[in-house]
Amino acid sequence: MLNYKQLHHFWTAARAGGIVRGAERSGLAPQTLSGQIAALETELGVSLFKRQGRNLALTESGRMVLDYAEEIFRLGSELEDALRSRAAGRAVPFRVGIADVVPKAIAWLLLAPSMDLPEPMRIVCREGKFDALLGELAIHKLDVVLADSPLPGNMDVRGYSHALGESTIGLYATPALAASLQGDFPACLDGAPLLLPGAEASVRAPLLRWVEAARMRPRIVGEFDDSALMRAFAEAGAGIFPSASLVGEQLCRQAGMVHLGDADGVTETYYAISVERRLTHPAVRAISEAAMASRQLGERNPS
Known part of the structure; x- marks a missing residue:
């Protein structure tokens, strides 16, 4: 079974740019951090770092593991935030980017299912250019982006396009x-x-x-x-x-x-673009499930 503590040590070192800087951030000795990463490599059966001159660089496998680690620890942070908000009776934030080419009435139709959830939800909408919104999605400032096209293949953004209807x-x-x-x-x-x-x-x-x-x-x-x-x-x-x-x-x-x-x-056609292949945010799930239940968005048209 994956050792998440070792994965977190690898994640820290990869984000810091090396063992020494990673050790400074984690408060561990460089030898200890290096040993934890070596144990993870043995467990996974792959090399995560390679020598590049005097520095370390991620291998192809290392980049893939880092992508998954980013998502795992982001979800863990969101889980903590959501539980704290629920315990305090606060609304869970739902941060939505809406491409400015998407009509406002259509955006409402797509988002309406997220307003009917049993837990309190506070929707935060940001409108802007598609590319700029994808950038915010990539650094987790947004939970989802609504657009009239899927994620472009030539963009250096890891994400998934979920068709909602047309x-x-x-x-x-x-x-x-x-x-x-x-x-x-x-x-x-x-x-x-x-x-x-x-x-x-x-x-x-x-x-x-x-x-x-x-x-x-x-x-x-x-x-x-x-x-x-x-x-x-x-x-x-x-x-x-x-x-x-x-x-x-x-x-x-x-x-x-x-x-x-x-x-x-x-x-x-309208899409919800997320950094997750498997949707976990309750509001994003509600939107996707409503779309799957009825590809004809007109059934949800409040007019």
């Missing part, structure tokens, strides 16, 4: 703008003002391909990285805008928008 994409306009359009949908888009999500939004490219395939030439009057800002422009009558059909009824009822039609074949 939605078709509809096009919406104010009543005044809708009344001014000529012809049926989608022909009415020809020459009409169109608002587009920014380059980082996963739906942008398939939406443009759909417009091209339909042989429409709308006037692109604005591009927005922030979905809420695009909606604000649309509600002011600046142009037609695409939105997830899951919240289409809400847009029409609450914002007075008109549903012109759906972009045939264009969908948007």
Whole structure:
């Protein structure tokens, strides 16, 4: 069975950058720390460090063991925090990063199951660029990131993408703008003002391909990285805008928008990205389990 005390000694040395600095942090003699790591290597049957000049460097196996050790001791720290919070009657923090391309109403649909847990939960939402949020996730400042695309393969971030659901994409306009359009949908888009999500939004490219395939030439009057800002422009009558059909009824009822039609074949998928392959945070589990129970997010649409 794995000796977690020895694993912690290895973790300390690896994070410190060597045996000597690791010994200073742990309060052990360098020989004692080195002996503990050697015992762990014998137990695992692999070498964790290798000589690199006068210094020690992690082997490939050492890097893998360090990744697992990081997750093990992070979870242990979270467990202690959660138990202390529960014992003191405090709400457990749930730190969520929301990519700014994800519509706010969709974020609510995805997060809603975490608000119904029996234990008190305090949700802390951070909105920003996808890459920046992944950086915060990597250093455990966030428990999960909600995005419209999975974790990119070229990013130096260890994480896992959990698909939560998808939605078709509809096009919406104010009543005044809708009344001014000529012809049926989608022909009415020809020459009409169109608002587009920014380059980082996963739906942008398939939406443009759909417009091209339909042989429409709308006037692109604005591009927005922030979905809420695009909606604000649309509600002011600046142009037609695409939105997830899951919240289409809400847009029409609450914002007075008109549903012109759906972009045939264009969908948007939503993901929860975590540093865990097996989800342990109760709020993240609740979100994932609700999605697995119903891939149709519309069943949870409060509108």
